Amino acid sequence: MTGKAVVALEAVSKAYGATRALDGIDLAVHEGELLSLLGPSGCGKTSTLNIVAGFIEPDAGRVLLDGQDVTRQPAWRRGLGVVFQSYALFPHMSVADNVAFGLRERRMGRREAEARVAEALALVRLPAAGAMRPSHLSGGMQQRVALARALVIRPRVLLLDEPLAALDRKLREEMRAELREIQRAVGITTIFVTHDQHEALGLSDRVAVMNAGRIEQLGTPREVYQRPATGFVADFIGASSALEGRAVDAGTVELAGGQRIAVRLPRPLEPGTRVRLLIRPERVEPGDGGANALPARVASVMFLGDHAEVRLELPGGARVLAVVRGTVVVEPGDRLTVTLPPDAFLEAP
Amino acid sequence: MIGRLVVLALVLFMTLPTLVVVVASFNPTAILSFPPQGLSLRWYENALTYPQFRRAALNSLIVTAASAALALPIGTAAALALVRYPVRLRGLWNTALLSPLVVPGVAAGLGLLILAARLGLLANRVVLIVAHVVLVLPFVIRSVMVSVANLDPMLERAAASLGARPWRVFRRVTLPLLRPGLFAALLFAVIVSANEFVVSLFVSTRVTEILPVAMFTYVVNYTDPTMAALSTLFVAATFAAVFLADRLLHLSRVFQIEGHR
Ligand SMILES: Nc1ncnc2c1ncn2[C@@H]1O[C@H](COP(=O)(O)OP(=O)(O)OP(=O)(O)O)[C@@H](O)[C@H]1O
Numbered sequence: 001m002t003g004k005a006v007v008a009l010e011a012v013s014k015a016y017g018a019t020r021a022l023d024g025i026d027l028a029v030h031e032g033e034l035l036s037l038l039g040p041s042g043c044g045k046t047s048t049l050n051i052v053a054g055f056i057e058p059d060a061g062r063v064l065l066d067g068q069d070v071t072r073q074p075a076w077r078r079g080l081g082v083v084f085q086s087y088a089l090f091p092h093m094s095v096a097d098n099v100a101f102g103l104r105e106r107r108m109g110r111r112e113a114e115a116r117v118a119e120a121l122a123l124v125r126l127p128a129a130g131a132m133r134p135s136h137l138s139g140g141m142q143q144r145v146a147l148a149r150a151l152v153i154r155p156r157v158l159l160l161d162e163p164l165a166a167l168d169r170k171l172r173e174e175m176r177a178e179l180r181e182i183q184r185a186v187g188i189t190t191i192f193v194t195h196d197q198h199e200a201l202g203l204s205d206r207v208a209v210m211n212a213g214r215i216e217q218l219g220t221p222r223e224v225y226q227r228p229a230t231g232f233v234a235d236f237i238g239a240s241s242a243l244e245g246r247a248v249d250a251g252t253v254e255l256a257g258g259q260r261i262a263v264r265l266p267r268p269l270e271p272g273t274r275v276r277l278l279i280r281p282e283r284v285e286p287g288d289g290g291a292n293a294l295p296a297r298v299a300s301v302m303f304l305g306d307h308a309e310v311r312l313e314l315p316g317g318a319r320v321l322a323v324v325r326g327t328v329v330v331e332p333g334d335r336l337t338v339t340l341p342p343d344a345f346l347e348a349p
Numbered sequence: 350m351i352g353r354l355v356v357l358a359l360v361l362f363m364t365l366p367t368l369v370v371v372v373a374s375f376n377p378t379a380i381l382s383f384p385p386q387g388l389s390l391r392w393y394e395n396a397l398t399y400p401q402f403r404r405a406a407l408n409s410l411i412v413t414a415a416s417a418a419l420a421l422p423i424g425t426a427a428a429l430a431l432v433r434y435p436v437r438l439r440g441l442w443n444t445a446l447l448s449p450l451v452v453p454g455v456a457a458g459l460g461l462l463i464l465a466a467r468l469g470l471l472a473n474r475v476v477l478i479v480a481h482v483v484l485v486l487p488f489v490i491r492s493v494m495v496s497v498a499n500l501d502p503m504l505e506r507a508a509a510s511l512g513a514r515p516w517r518v519f520r521r522v523t524l525p526l527l528r529p530g531l532f533a534a535l536l537f538a539v540i541v542s543a544n545e546f547v548v549s550l551f552v553s554t555r556v557t558e559i560l561p562v563a564m565f566t567y568v569v570n571y572t573d574p575t576m577a578a579l580s581t582l583f584v585a586a587t588f589a590a591v592f593l594a595d596r597l598l599h600l601s602r603v604f605q606i607e608g609h610r
């Protein structure tokens with residue numbers, strides 16, 4: 001596994017004064033995959049990317065590119081493509097000159113460079129923008145130019161730091177899909193930084209969820225969503241409701257309202273201990289589905305078009321978030337029965 | 350309305366001395382007097398043919414060109430360092446580099462004179478050039494610092510990631526984007542150096558003296574309007590330089606003194 005890693009970080013740490021920005025990061029990125037670094041602001045995503053790019057040096061640990069130690073190698077030697085959140089297009093150059101920048105540094109002949117620039121601009125669907133100034137382009141177009149400029153040098157790895165954050169919502173969703181298509185088409189190994197879980201889940205082959213300078217969990221989007229390894233991951237990714245209770249036996253929990261529910265957790269519970277259970281809204285099923293059918297009252301409804309978020313109150317006061325299809329009509333105050341499947345629960349530490 | 354009158358009065362007050370000199374320079378009589386008794390160009394002729402003025406003008410050209418050529422790279426390096434790097438005691442450095450603005454010229458001139466005498470360089474133009482470099486540097490550093498502060502460091506990172514080594518990053522990205530600040534710095538350097546008088550008086554001889562010093566010497570000895578003619582030429586040249594620079598380089602944009610929007 002490690003032998004095939006294109007990028008590998010080994011025990012990488014970085015501190016700024018008293019702030020431990022990165023605290024022992026281990027990470028291996030495989031050939032052709034898109035790996036996201038996902039986490040809240042300040043968790044160290046950009047620092048990780050900057051260390052891979054060679055913009056900053058780690059205090060400890062190693063950076064490997066195709067098995068070669070590049071920890072002390074300057075950025076200009078690494079041959080990686082970087083796209084910045086602010087795009088960082090050179091304002092004094094035309095779009096074509098921006099894209100050709102890296103080719104000129106490689107002393108590529110004029111003819112060949114022009115062909116490669118045209119090819120790259122076509123790839124990002126801006127075939128006619130070459131003569132324009134970056135400042136005359138919209139945010140989305142600047143984004144594409146930045147991508148073309150990074151890809152045209154045929155980098156070993158593509159690094160993207162919140163590339164979509166500066167775009168408005170609609171454009172962001174379009175670019176997200178397009179980015180994925182381009183990445184697949186080029187087949188380039190990619191590290192993608194974001195604090196947006198939808199972006200990370202929707203784009204990535206694997207997601208590294210970061211918190212306070214550490215990687216909390218590394219796995220496929222499905223894994224980190226459905227089997228969060230830590231309470232932080234469960235909390236950070238996806239909405240979930242928490243239910244407080246006390247373990248009665250290895251697979252039964254008594255909630256604050258006195259209801260007894262069956263749970264199937266990865267590890268058996270210690271009878272008598274307090275437990276905090278998490279459940280995803282889409283796992284809360286309306287109607288009597290057998291085990292764990294509970295009476296509930298609708299506390300509030302948020303209609304969102306294709307679906308509605310319904311806040312339910314269980315006897316005893318616990319609140320549970322559920323999602324129903326938009327066509328289902330529910331009103332605050334309605335009484336209904338919901339089922340919480342035993343295998344739907346996660347345990348929060 | 351009142352505001353406009355005040356501004357008009359202020360402009361008049363500020364330009365009046367210059368206007369008086371300009372008018373006096375066309376006076377045909379040999380006495381500096383106002384108002385003039387006629388119209389004549391004889392003092393212009395005198396100013397342009399007086400040998401000591403010609404020599405001093407050449408000296409001015411050499412000293413100004415040399416000091417600008419030295420101050421620009423030095424000042425740019427200093428500006429980059431002051432803005433970019435976590436310099437220890439930044440405030441102190443700032444103050445030290447800008448101190449020529451506040452140290453009285455007499456003190457600076459005297460200090461340089463003593464040093465030059467000690468080193469046996471009294472009659473040497475090098476001392477004069479060094480003095481001008483020091484005097485011009487604060488203006489150069491200030492102008493370039495504005496441009497450096499406006500320069501997005503991500504641009505340099507982007508260039509590096511595309512394979513440009515540090516020198517290439519400087520050539521292809523940093524320097525072109527500092528251009529407005531550098532032009533402003535050059536303009537300041539030329540104007541300050543060309544007009545410098547006090548310090549230059551201390552460290553120049555009859556052979557090395559620059560135009561402002563030569564003008565002072567002349568005015569001490571003669572009272573005809575030649576000085577007024579020369580001053581007028583001087584002012585005209587300065588105005589032309591500023592006007593051209595503004596037209597060509599949009600100086601007002603460099604200093605961001607356009608109205609807020
Ligand atoms: N140059 C710096 N000087 C001092 N502290 C820094 C510097 N760069 C980053 N830090 C700190 O290191 C920590 C990690 O920063 P980093 O930029 O990597 O976070 P991030 O995950 O990218 O956050 P964001 O989502 O806000 O971009 C933060 O606490 C930040 O304040």
Ligand SMILES: [Mg+2]
Pocket residue numbers: 045046047
């Ligand atoms: Mg960041």
